[in-house]
Amino acid sequence: MNNLKSFFHDYRGAIIGGIIGIIVLCTGLLKLALAIIVICTGVFLGNYVQHNKYEVKQKLLDFINRL
Numbered sequence: 554m555n556n557l558k559s560f561f562h563d564y565r566g567a568i569i570g571g572i573i574g575i576i577v578l579c580t581g582l583l584k585l586a587l588a589i590i591v592i593c594t595g596v597f598l599g600n601y602v603q604h605n606k607y608e609v610k611q612k613l614l615d616f617i618n619r620l
Contacts, residue, residue: 561568577583602609 577586
């Protein structure tokens with residue numbers, strides 16, 4: 554019994570993470586999580602381009618010229 558308690562005490566974070574992962578996969582929340590990640594990435598990228606227009610333009614021109 555003591556070994557079981559120490560196992561749960563040592564690995565409770567992994568056990569909770571595994572249970573949450575199983576719940577996410579079973580309920581289909583994975584699609585929602587991916588959508589939120591894509592939206593946040595788009596917001597960050599748009600903000601970066603807006604504040605660094607000249608640098609982004611130069612990087613794109615350099616990339617196109619290399620092709």
